[in-house]
Amino acid sequence: xxxxxxxxxxxxxxxxxxxxxxxxxxxxxxxxxxxxxxxxxxxxxxxxxxxxxxxxxxxxxxxxxxxxxxxxxxxxxxxxxxxxxxxxxxxxxxxxxxxxxxxxxxxxx
Amino acid sequence: xxxxxxxxxxxxxxxxxxxxxxxxxxxxxxxxxxxxxxxxxxxxxxxxxxxxxxxxxxxxxxxxxxxxxxxxxxxxxxxxxxxxxxxxxxxxxxxxxxxxxxxxxxxxxxxxxxxxxxxxxxxxxxxxxxxxxxxxxxxxxxxxxxxxxxxxxxxxxxxxxxxxxxxxxxxxxxxxxxxxxxxxxxxxxxxxxxxxxxxxxxxxxxxxxxxxxxxxxxxxxxxxxxxxxxxxxxxxxxxxxxxxxxxxxxxxxxxxxxxxxxxxxxxxxxxxxxxxxxxxxxxxxxxxxxxxxxxxxxxxxxxxxxxxxxxxxxxxxxxxxxxxxxxxxxxxxxxxxxxxxxxxxxxxxxxxxxxxxxxxxxxxxxxxxxxxxxxxxxxxxxxxxxxxxxxxxxxxxxxxxxxxxxxxxxxxxxxxxxxxxxxxxxxxxxxxxxxxxxxxxxxxxxxxxxxxxxxxxxxxxxxxxxxxxxxxxxxxxxxxxxxxxxxxxxxxxxxxxxxxxxxxxxxxxxxxxxxxxxxxxxxxxxxxxxxxxxxxxxxxxxxxxxxxxxxxxxxxxxxxxxxxxxxxxxxxxxxxxxxxxxxxxxxxxxxxxxxx
Numbered sequence: 001x002x003x004x005x006x007x008x009x010x011x012x013x014x015x016x017x018x019x020x021x022x023x024x025x026x027x028x029x030x031x032x033x034x035x036x037x038x039x040x041x042x043x044x045x046x047x048x049x050x051x052x053x054x055x056x057x058x059x060x061x062x063x064x065x066x067x068x069x070x071x072x073x074x075x076x077x078x079x080x081x082x083x084x085x086x087x088x089x090x091x092x093x094x095x096x097x098x099x100x101x102x103x104x105x106x107x108x109x
Numbered sequence: 110x111x112x113x114x115x116x117x118x119x120x121x122x123x124x125x126x127x128x129x130x131x132x133x134x135x136x137x138x139x140x141x142x143x144x145x146x147x148x149x150x151x152x153x154x155x156x157x158x159x160x161x162x163x164x165x166x167x168x169x170x171x172x173x174x175x176x177x178x179x180x181x182x183x184x185x186x187x188x189x190x191x192x193x194x195x196x197x198x199x200x201x202x203x204x205x206x207x208x209x210x211x212x213x214x215x216x217x218x219x220x221x222x223x224x225x226x227x228x229x230x231x232x233x234x235x236x237x238x239x240x241x242x243x244x245x246x247x248x249x250x251x252x253x254x255x256x257x258x259x260x261x262x263x264x265x266x267x268x269x270x271x272x273x274x275x276x277x278x279x280x281x282x283x284x285x286x287x288x289x290x291x292x293x294x295x296x297x298x299x300x301x302x303x304x305x306x307x308x309x310x311x312x313x314x315x316x317x318x319x320x321x322x323x324x325x326x327x328x329x330x331x332x333x334x335x336x337x338x339x340x341x342x343x344x345x346x347x348x349x350x351x352x353x354x355x356x357x358x359x360x361x362x363x364x365x366x367x368x369x370x371x372x373x374x375x376x377x378x379x380x381x382x383x384x385x386x387x388x389x390x391x392x393x394x395x396x397x398x399x400x401x402x403x404x405x406x407x408x409x410x411x412x413x414x415x416x417x418x419x420x421x422x423x424x425x426x427x428x429x430x431x432x433x434x435x436x437x438x439x440x441x442x443x444x445x446x447x448x449x450x451x452x453x454x455x456x457x458x459x460x461x462x463x464x465x466x467x468x469x470x471x472x473x474x475x476x477x478x479x480x481x482x483x484x485x486x487x488x489x490x491x492x493x494x495x496x497x498x499x500x501x502x503x504x505x506x507x508x509x510x511x512x513x514x515x516x517x518x519x520x521x522x523x524x525x526x527x528x529x530x531x532x533x534x535x536x537x538x539x540x541x542x543x544x545x546x547x548x549x550x551x552x553x554x555x556x557x558x559x560x561x562x563x564x565x566x567x568x569x570x571x572x573x574x575x576x577x578x579x580x581x582x583x584x585x586x587x588x589x590x591x592x593x594x595x596x597x598x599x600x601x602x603x604x605x606x607x608x609x610x611x612x613x614x615x616x617x618x619x620x621x622x623x624x625x626x627x628x629x630x631x632x633x634x635x636x637x638x639x640x641x642x643x644x645x646x647x648x649x650x651x652x653x654x655x656x657x658x659x660x661x662x663x664x665x666x667x668x669x670x671x672x673x674x675x676x677x678x679x680x681x682x683x684x685x686x687x688x689x690x691x692x693x694x695x696x697x698x699x700x701x702x703x704x705x
Contacts, residue, residue: 024238033233056239060246063239067223070268071238086268087233098230 017041017049018078024071025057029088033072036089044101132339135183135255135291138176139169141358145343146334150315155282155292157312159304160319165330165351166295167192168204169319170257172355173293175206178216183254183291186247187219190263194219204355218251220244224267231269237277241284248290256285259295262306282311303335314338320346324501329468332358348470352478359474359511370394370572375487375522378417379410381580381591382550382565387573391548393486394520395571396513398543400527401552406563406582406589407526408432410550411489412441412448413589414524419451424485427459428476430495434459445587458483464495469508472496477515488516493525493542513545547571552582555603562604565591581607 021037023030034053041049056063056071066075070086076099085098096102134148143149150156150173158166174185189197197219198208211217220243248256261278268274285292294312296304303309309316316335321328331346349358374389383390391397397414399407411427418425429437437459438448451457460479464472480488490496490512497505516523527542543549548570555564563582567575580591581603595602595610602610 022239024242027238029234029236036233056242060242063243063246064220068239068243069222069224069237069264070235070240071242072235073239074232082228083230084228085230085232087231087235090233091231094230095232098232 016079017045017076018052019049020052020054020066020075020077022054022056022063022066022068022071022073022075025055027071030072032090033074033088036092036095037074040089040092040095040099040101044096134340135177136181137173138180139172139356139358140354141347141349142332142356145347145358146337147341150291150293151337151340152291153286153289154314155285155294155312156315156317157294157296157304157308158317158319159296159298159308161298161321164298164319164321165349165356166319167197167259168201168351169317169356170259170293170295171197171201171206172204174217174255174257175201175208175211177255178211184216184251185218185255185257186244186251186253187217187257187259188244188247189219189221189259190224191260193221203353204351205353206355215251218247218253220247224264226267226269229267235270235273237274237281240277241281244281244285245288248288254290255292256290257293257295260297261294262296262304262308265306278308279311315340324468327465327468329470331470348468348474350471350474352474354478357474357478359470359477369520371520375421376417377410378413379589379591382589385567385576385578385580385591386548386570387575391522391570392572393522394517395522395547396517396545397522397524397548397550398527398546399524399550399552400529400543402529402554405552405554406584407528407552408437408491409441409444409446409584409589410552411491411524411526412437412446414487415457415489416441416446416448416451418487418522419448419454419456422456423487424455424483425451425457425487425489426479426483426485427457427489427491429459429461429491430464431492433461443586444584444589458485464498469496469504473508473512476512480516480519480521485521487522487524489524489526491526492528494528497542509542510545543568557603558606560604560606564594564603 019037019041021034023033037051041051054062056068062068066073066084072086072088074085074089076083076085083098083100085095087095089095133152134146134150135152136143136149158169160166171187174187177183177185187197192200194208201208208217208219212219222240222243244256247253264274264278265271282292282294294308296306296308298318299305299307303316303318313336315337318333318335320331320333322331323329330349330351332349333346334342334344347358349356371393373393374391375393376383376390377386399410401407415425415427427437432440434452438452441448448457452459458479460475462472462475467475476488493509497509513523525542525546546569549568551566551568553564553566554561556562563584565580565582567577569575579594579601581594583590583592592607595607597610597614
């Protein structure tokens with residue numbers, strides 16, 4: 001059970017990317033999503049991100065604040081504007097588009 | 110309803126009884142709905158309420174929750190997928206529901222689930238556990254026994270993966286069932302199916318269809334129970350009304366013709382009319398139809414009845430569809446009926462509205478409501494013909510039957526006035542109204558000799574001896590008076606013709622009487638003269654008789670003297686006494702003759 005689990009060690013208060021991942025227990029989908037998300041962030045945002053994992057089974061009252069329906073849902077708090085991504089990030093292309101990381105990927109290419 | 114249920118049980122038999130016993134129902138508290146379904150919605154199961162836009166789905170669902178929280182001690186959760194809680198509270202405040210207070214008391218929880226497709230990117234496999242958790246949390250927070258999902262179809266526009274969505278919805282309804290909450294799920298009506306997204310596939314226990322149809326520019330809301338597993342229910346489309354008291358559904362047909370017939374009579378307000386109706390007026394709780402052409406006095410008769418009802422201290426409702434309250438008051442005051450004090454004392458209440466103001470059902474529901482609130486002992490509908498023109502004939506007939514049933518069940522005496530069109534048959538009434546009525550009074554304009562007179566007939570009156578004669582109906586400034594019409598050698602006459610004829614007859618009678626008196630006088634004189642003559646003749650007879658007697662006595666004494674003389678002579682001559690014997694004989698003979 002992870003409550004507001006702090007993500008990698010390089011997280012800092014001044015992170016440009018503030019991400020919040022909503023999960024429900026340690027389901028396969030949740031774990032896949034976390035793994036995929038971490039990989040994406042490491043690839044594209046190394047050192048500039050912070051992931052907060054919220055387990056709604058533990059804190060169900062937090063679901064309404066960010067209008068969470070689907071699990072898993074990633075909310076990009078920062079940078080603005082707020083973005084919502086649902087799914088386990090198995091479709092990397094769409095995840096990058098959703099996070100506005102697509103241009104940087106194109107640059108790399 | 111109870112009667113019907115037991116009948117059905119008896120007919121359908123054992124199987125039905127078992128399932129009825131197993132199915133527990135959650136009362137909705139919505140007027141009329143619990144009667145239709147025999148107790149409400151299936152407890153612990155989801156019910157689908159579907160219909161087009163603006164047909165009242167949300168209000169139905171919300172009233173179910175509010176009534177549950179306030180009347181049945183069952184807290185509820187309202188999950189709104191469309192309206193924000195603030196908007197919702199404002200929208201239902203007009204129905205008298207105070208959502209904010211209920212939320213404060215923790216009897217109700219409103220959760221707004223907002224889905225915006227443009228904000229969401231789908232990146233792979235997901236499920237709706239978030240929604241489950243939210244709903245579960247909401248249910249646990251207030252200890253909800255009831256839940257509404259309004260309108261869950263919005264998810265289809267927010268999320269693109271229909272496959273996941275459908276699977277999750279199926280799971281959601283199953284999950285709600287497991288939690289044992291009674292759920293109402295609303296759905297927008299689709300083109301071919303009941304709902305756009307085919308929600309009826311997932312919710313199969315109870316499906317309710319709401320409809321708002323416009324016929325002849327007038328819209329009528331209707332409710333139909335499409336299916337209700339394991340329960341008997343009304344299958345008809347039932348019209349309903351949304352007003353400041355929430356929903357009210359008026360079942361199509363009443364329980365049955367089981368109303369108790371009263372022996373009690375109520376006066377018509379007109380002494381002569383009471384006498385025409387077997388001596389004491391209408392039966393209490395009966396229906397009276399007053400039909401007639403324009404200006405025959407239908408409303409006046411109705412107002413007279415209203416006044417007499419109030420005079421007994423009973424309440425009366427006057428549904429007027431042609432005139433305003435003050436106009437009616439003014440008009441009847443001119444004939445000496447003052448209804449204003451009845452209104453002031455709260456015994457008489459008017460409801461004036463144009464028939465085209467709303468649909469038949471709306472009228473019916475409004476009438477139901479007023480009667481239920483005011484509990485009158487008499488109801489007047491003036492005129493019923495106008496209101497019947499709003500819908501089609503069939504609709505009008507069923508509406509009237511329902512109104513009659515409703516009033517009869519409550520033992521309310523009802524009077525309907527019906528305008529007969531000029532060209533149609535005098536005894537014709539709209540939609541065969543008359544056959545439903547217990548008493549039918551016909552008012553007719555009778556035109557003769559350049560004037561119109563009103564005639565009143567009692568065409569029928571069930572269960573009482575009634576007069577078959579026509580009466581002249583006269584409005585005086587002391588109210589209505591019924592006068593015997595002239596029926597004699599001159600035909601049936603009314604009005605001034607009757608007055609003329611009566612005067613003529615009176616003169617004629619005086620003349621005849623005078624003639625007879627004259628004859629009597631002549632006769633008396635003649636008789637007196639004859640009596641005189643008779644006396645004279647009798648005197649003559651007596652005179653004759655006495656002179657005859659005198660003569661006879663003279664004769665007898667003469668003969669006696671003769672006999673004595675002869676005897677003396679014989680004695681002197683010593684003659685034998687042979688001649689002595691005949692003497693007494695002849696004397697006797699003479700005596701007999703005299704006597705005769």
